[in-house]
Amino acid sequence: MSNDNEKKQNDDSSENTVADTENKTGTIDKEKVGVYICHCGGNISDHVDVHKLAENVKGLSGVAKVHTNMFMCSDPGQELILEDIKNGEINRVVVASCAPSLHETTFRGAIKRAGMNSYLYEHANIREQVSWVHEGDPATNKATKLVEAAIGKAKNLEALDPILVDAKKHATVIGGGIAGMRATLDLAKQGFEVTVIEKSAFLGGQAARLDRLYPSSEYSGELIRELFNALMKEKKVTLYTCAKMSAFKGSVGNFELTVTRTPAAMDKHRQGRFVDNLGIFIDDIPKRIEDITLKTGAVIMATGFKTYTPARGEFGFKDIDNVTTLQQFIQDFKHAETKDGILYLNNKKITRIAFIHCVGSRQIPGIHKPDKNGNLNEYCSRTCCSATIQAAGRIKKTCPNTDVFDFYRDIRTYGRFQEDLYDETSENGVLFFRFEPESQPLVSANQKGDFPVNIKVKDVLTFNEELEADVDLVVLSTGMMPNPIPDMVDMMKLPVGADRFLQEVHPKLRPVEVANAGILLAGTCQAPMDVTEACTAAQAASVKATALLGKGFVELDPFVAKVNPDLCKGTGDCAEACPVDNAIEIEKHARVNPALCTGCGICTAVCPENAIDVKGWSLKQYVKMVDAILAA
Structure with a gap:
């Protein structure tokens, strides 16, 4: 962009306007349209001549005002709209800027504050649809056409009123895992009645199968107990275990669910206790099949995830006794022993152990085999690297004489302090080997020697030198998969992404909402997350439900x-x-x-x-x- 153009943009920013004009005919039209064109800090004006665009549209029939501004979404930009409305100079608004999904509500809010009906507004997207895909005269010409079309529509807009729907101050949470419990507790503390539907006899979900959480080193069972005890103090919380939703109808604010509960055989003496690897058991098992009707204002989906199960023979799984998954290893490690600095697991001496990353994640067509339904998990499960390195690091700390080998594609220890965990684990003596996806480690039973399993790999770190390691145990770092809930997806018309997780409207602007108003997402039902992220998402969902139902009506x-x-x-x-x-x-x-x-x-x-x-x-x-x- 030339210096002259830069100077023009800076002038626009300080004076806020380029072209304040009545239409060239001098007539006063019934519809007085104000057109506001955004530079978007150069995102638009670097490729669209906004001054020419303003000149092109200011003479159109019905156009009363034309402004440009460096950032229309800023307070000074919005003030232009407010002043023109309050002065009676316009009664329709067209904003030409970025995608309406970003700032349509911003401009509607400004129009409403000025005392005009917020639906007398039209948005022209000249960033994503123009400046980001075109340049030069074609960009300016296309932007002109889009703004002209928006003006044509704006002149025919009618004042509309939002739809007000009575809403029950009641929420239903489907799923009693860590995210479901967190969302329930937050809603209950805001004074809402909340019903939790959990398909098993236990609360806690997949978190109950974990051991220590990073970076706090808190036991997962302690966190689950803490949440459960807090829930038990809330009188407005109803828990239904051994329950599934069997019917669903209604709309935001007025949903009706049928919940079917099924008997299950459980030990009565476990009531209220945390059962290792299962969760909190509640002695509320139905004696017979029963249906319950719930009327609720909002539904929070907290249906969680399931862990990937390797196919038979995948890295020797099920073919070799000494190959296990990370989840099973974590459960076994809780009861492990140490003698002379060596790990003993299930009464077996483990002097060498190997971890293999990305099992069931980041799968590549043509390299990995699809499952029986033809699906590949092409996404990263995000938590596996940190969980694997945490497990490897704990072994080296508690069993320094056990050798630990780590075979990885990429190390993705995202999140606070997690890169430090990687560094610390490496410094403590864990040996890392990197492989390419097309040259995965070959795991086989060792026919000779002192170790039952042999691993061969082409190590990228040593310029694809083929290395071998004989070990006592191989641990497969398995990823997350969406919990299969096809019945609920069909009943509730839930959107599902390409990764088969439930899909939010927008990952940044509406991260816990689906297209169906009144249905919200919490935790790993929408993507792989760690416990902290799942709880944060659950809190976001509870806040959204509070805002939705708090007035007793919903505005659509x-x-x-x-x-x-x-x-x-x-x-x-x-x-x-x-x-x-x-x-x-x-x-x-x-x-x-x-x-x-x-x-x-x-x-x-x-x-x-x-x-x-x-x-x-x-x-x-x-x-x-x-x-x-x-x-x-």
Whole structure:
């Protein structure tokens, strides 16, 4: 960008405006549109000539004001909109900036503060759709067309009111693991009634199978007991173990769940106690199958994860007795003994032990075999490296005379203090060997010698020299997989990502929400996480549920389908095409449930009578946008 352009941008930033103008015709239109163009700190203005863009649109019919600003989302940028509205100079707003998913709510909020209906607003994306993919005159020309289309729509906008739906001050948490317990406790402390649905007879989930947590060195069982004891003090918490959701209907604020509880044989004397590797046992086992109906305002999914189970023969698993998984090793290590600085595990002397990373994670098509359903786990499970290095480090600390070998693809010890753990483990004598995915370690039974297992690997750190290690035990660092919940996914219409975990709306802007309003995510049901992250996500979900239900009603955007009864003939095409159950009902005419409608517009496309439209996105508005784009 030239120095002259830089000077122009700096001038824009200090004065806040480039072009304040009435339209060239001098007429006062019924619709007075204010257009606000953002430089985005150069993200847009480096490739789009914003001054030319302002000149291109300021003469259009209905345009009353045109401004540019370095950062429209900033307070000075928003102030431009507020002043023009308060001065009565505009009654429609168009902002040309980044994607609406980032700052649409920001600008609607500014419009609302100025006293204007916040839905008299249209957004033109000239960053992701223009400046990030085009440059020069083509970028400016495309930006002009998009802004012209936005103006065409803005002139035909109508004031809309948000939809208010009564909401029950009750939340349901599905899953009694560490994330589910954390979310439940936080909601209960805010005064909400909370019901927990746990499929097993125990609370604690996968965390109960862990030992010490890093970096606090706290026992996982102690953390689970602490959460459980706190829950028991909350009178508004109801726990259902041996329970699964068998039916689901309703919408945000007014969901109805059917919970089916099934008997299970458990020892009565364990009531309220932490059972190693299982969790907290509650003596509330149903004597017969029973169904319970719950009416709730929000649902938090905390269904957790399952650990990857290696296929038979994968790194010798199940073919060689001395090959185990990291999860099983952690459970066995709790009861291990040390003699003369050597580890004894299950009464077996372990003088050499090897860990192999990335078993069931970061799988590559053509190298790794898919499971029986054709799935590969191409994602990183994130926690395995730290857990493996923690286990290796503890062995060297407690059993210094046991040799520890670590075979890895990459070391990904993310998070606070975890790189220090890696350094410390290396300094304590753990030997590291790096392999490429296409040259994985070969694990085989040792037919001779003092050690039962042999490992061969091409070590990247020694320029692919083939090395061998004879060991007593091989530990496979297995990754996380999503818990299979197909029934709930179908019933609740939950979005599932390519990795088969539940998918949030946006990882940064809406990290614990799904597209279905009122359903939230907590913990490892959405991605691999450690205990700290799972609890943080659970707290975020509880805060979101509190904000959602705290007023006793839910405010929804009005962008839902609207039926014209004068045109509707009740053909039912719209209801048949609608992807949401019960969002459209057919009586004499089609009737839309605004709390269920997602505003997708499929019904509009299939209606033979053009009798149904989406508020805020009407066919008339689309026509005006297309006309603006096609105009010479």
